Amino acid sequence: MEARQHNHPVDEEELPPIPAKRYFTIGEVSELCGVKPHVLRYWEQEFTQLKPLKRRSNRRYYQHHEVLLVRRIRELLYSQCFTISGARNRLEEELLQAAADTPEKKPLSIHQIREELTAILNILGGSTPFVADKAKATTSAPSPMASSIPTTPELFPASEEGAIED
DSSP states (O other), X not given: OOOOOOOOOOOGGGSOOOOSOSOEEHHHHHHHXXXXXXXXXHHHHHOTTOOOEEOTTOOEEEOHHHHHHHHHHHIIIXXXXXXXXXXXXXXXXXXXXXXXXXXXOOOOOHHHHHHHHHHHHHHHTOOXXXXXXXXXXXXXXXXXXXXXXXXXXXXXXXXXXXXXXX
């Protein structure tokens, strides 16, 4: 009797490099990730993060980040022996951890915004009423473009009723 051959998935090291393309068909993703197309379609139902674009003809087009996601799902299921539910939970944890590790951008204060706008006006050749050094303000010659740029205190009011202060 002939020995039965098991169809073991390709190891992570054996996977081909992902080409520098914007979109991949399901067949290409299948080859790049060592997973059959019907498995990819099933994973789309099980993993909400996996959402390839679909055209009118219902053809799937995966983007680079989705190919990486398929490889990660494959690793969790085949190499680390997670269940579908366990892999789904792990991906959600990883997503939350990545969000927690990303530093939050602190909004700029009114003072910082005013300084940036003043710097932009100076680059454009205009003078501003908020230059700390008065001698600097009087010695700079306005460019022809400066006449079209408003430089009155109303442009950057120091304080208005209802305005946000630093």
